Amino acid sequence: MKREDALRATSATLRARSVHEARVRRLNDARAREAPDGAYVLLWAQSAQRTRWNEALEYAVDRANDRRAPLVVVFCSTATYPEANERHVGFMLEGLCEMRATLGKRRIAFEAFACAPPEAALAASERAIEVVTDSGYLRLLRAWRDDLARRATCAVTEIETECVVPQLGQGARRAEPSAATFRPKVLARVREFTRNACAKTVDKYERLPLERGVDACLNVLDAYGLKRDPSCPRVSSHVGGESRAKAKLDVFLTKNMLSRYHHSRNDPCLCLQSHLSPHIHYGQISVVEVARKALAFRDAHADEADICASVDVFLDELIVRRELAVNFALRNPKYDSYDGLPEWARETLERHRGDRREWTYTLEEFEHGRTHDKLWNASQRELVSSGKQHNYLRMYWGKKILEWSSTPEEAWRIAMTLNNRYSLDGRNMVSLTGVGWCFGLHDREFHEASITGTIRRFSESGMRKKF
Known part of the structure; x- marks a missing residue:
C-alpha cells in the first residue's frame, strides 16, 4: 500500500471511531475542491464553541489531514441576533477566547468576525477545499446553514454536535407529545453515541487570508455594536469557558452531590445543581462528554443505590428532556409562539x-x-x-x-x-x-x-x- 493510501485509510479509521456516521449530513451536492484551488479545510463553528468532544472539529481535522491541508476555524456573530445583549455575548466571548487559545496549541487557526454569519462563512469558503459546520436547531440557525449550503461552490457537511442521540434527519415527522413517549426511543441508544472523540492535531497550519477585522470581536465587546443596558449587565457569578464548565462538572460528579441529588435536587437551599446549562447552551461543554462521565461515575458506584438513582435522574434531564426540546423545535413550526x-x-x-x-x-x-x-x-x-x-x-x-x-x-x-x-x-x-x-x-x-x-x-x- 502506498504511503498516501495508508494515510487515508488510517484517517478513515480514526474518523469512524471519532464521529458516528449518523452525525454526518451533507447539505449540498457540490464537490470538494482539489489543490491548488482549495487552500484549506474550513470549519464554520457556531453552536459547538469548544475544543473537547467536538465532533465537527474532529471530523474537520480528519478531512484536513486527509488532504494534507491546514484547518481554519471561523466563528462569526452579529449584534442583530434576536434578543442578544451584553450579558449573553460577554459570556460567549469568555468561552471563545479560551477556544482560540486551545486551538492554537493544536496547530489550528481560529478567526472570529463580527458580521452576518453566513456572509463571513461564504467568503471564507471561496478558497476552501470543503466546509464543515456544527448543528443548529432553531429556525434562524437552520436558515444560516441552508443559505451557506445553497450558495457555496464546495461541499458543505453538517456534523451533529449538540445532542447525545442525533435528532437531525432521523425521519420522525411529528413532535413527540411527552417525555414518556420519547424516553424509550432515546435511552436505548445512549451508549451507542457516547464513544470517544479523539483530539488530534493537524499536519499543516495557515491563517485565513481575509481582511475583516480578525479577532476584533473577541477582544472588544463594542465591536458587536451592542447597546449597553445597565439593567442587564454581565454577571460575575457564572463565567464562560470550557475550563469553567469542566470544573463545574467535576464538582457535580462527586459522592457528596450525587448521594443526595435524586431525592433533594428540588430544594433550592441545598445547592445540588450542576450549573452546566449556560455552558451547554453555548456549546462550551459537550452533552456527550457529560453523559459519558456521568455513566462512568454510575458504573464505578454500581452498588450504591442513591448514586445510581441520582445519575439516572440527571441523565433523564440532560438527555431525554433536553432532546425532547430539540425534537419539538425541529418538528413544530410554531415552536416559539x-x-x-x-x-x-x-x-x-x-x-x-x-x-x-x-x-x-x-x-x-x-x-x-x-x-x-x-x-x-x-x-x-x-x-x-x-x-x-x-x-x-x-x-x-x-x-x-x-x-x-x-x-x-x-x-x-x-x-x-x-x-x-x-x-x-x-x-x-x-x-x-x-x-x-x-x-x-x-x-x-x-x-x-x-x-x-x-x-x-x-x-x-x-x-x-x-x-
Whole structure:
C-alpha cells in the first residue's frame, strides 16, 4: 500500500471511531475542491464553541489531514441576533477566547468576525477545499446553514454536535407529545453515541487570508455594536469557558452531590445543581462528554443505590428532556409562539379566560419583582442578578406568571421576554420548552381549577410545605 493510501485509510479509521456516521449530513451536492484551488479545510463553528468532544472539529481535522491541508476555524456573530445583549455575548466571548487559545496549541487557526454569519462563512469558503459546520436547531440557525449550503461552490457537511442521540434527519415527522413517549426511543441508544472523540492535531497550519477585522470581536465587546443596558449587565457569578464548565462538572460528579441529588435536587437551599446549562447552551461543554462521565461515575458506584438513582435522574434531564426540546423545535413550526402549545392547553386556557384574577401584574412589575409573593420575587431577583434560576423555582416562576397575567397570551409574552433577556441559557429550544411546560407543553391534564384550567398548578402553600 502506498504511503498516501495508508494515510487515508488510517484517517478513515480514526474518523469512524471519532464521529458516528449518523452525525454526518451533507447539505449540498457540490464537490470538494482539489489543490491548488482549495487552500484549506474550513470549519464554520457556531453552536459547538469548544475544543473537547467536538465532533465537527474532529471530523474537520480528519478531512484536513486527509488532504494534507491546514484547518481554519471561523466563528462569526452579529449584534442583530434576536434578543442578544451584553450579558449573553460577554459570556460567549469568555468561552471563545479560551477556544482560540486551545486551538492554537493544536496547530489550528481560529478567526472570529463580527458580521452576518453566513456572509463571513461564504467568503471564507471561496478558497476552501470543503466546509464543515456544527448543528443548529432553531429556525434562524437552520436558515444560516441552508443559505451557506445553497450558495457555496464546495461541499458543505453538517456534523451533529449538540445532542447525545442525533435528532437531525432521523425521519420522525411529528413532535413527540411527552417525555414518556420519547424516553424509550432515546435511552436505548445512549451508549451507542457516547464513544470517544479523539483530539488530534493537524499536519499543516495557515491563517485565513481575509481582511475583516480578525479577532476584533473577541477582544472588544463594542465591536458587536451592542447597546449597553445597565439593567442587564454581565454577571460575575457564572463565567464562560470550557475550563469553567469542566470544573463545574467535576464538582457535580462527586459522592457528596450525587448521594443526595435524586431525592433533594428540588430544594433550592441545598445547592445540588450542576450549573452546566449556560455552558451547554453555548456549546462550551459537550452533552456527550457529560453523559459519558456521568455513566462512568454510575458504573464505578454500581452498588450504591442513591448514586445510581441520582445519575439516572440527571441523565433523564440532560438527555431525554433536553432532546425532547430539540425534537419539538425541529418538528413544530410554531415552536416559539403561543400557538405552538398543545391544543388541549390552549382550549382550557380559553375556557377560563374570563375567570376573576385576584392578582394581575404588568411586565414591568414582574421584571422588578414587585408581586405580593416573596418567593416569586426572590426567584426573579436571582434571575436578574445571576443569569440563572434554580430549576424547580423556575417552574414555579413560570406557573405564577400564567396565573397572574391578564391573558394567557400576555403571560406567554412576559415569560418569554424575561427568560430570553436575563437568563444565560435563554433564547434556545430548552429554555423555550421549559417556559412552554408551565403552559402545558409536554405535560398532561390535571384537576380543573380557575384561571389555569386543567394545566398543572404550583401553589405558594405547596412550596412552603416542601421547603
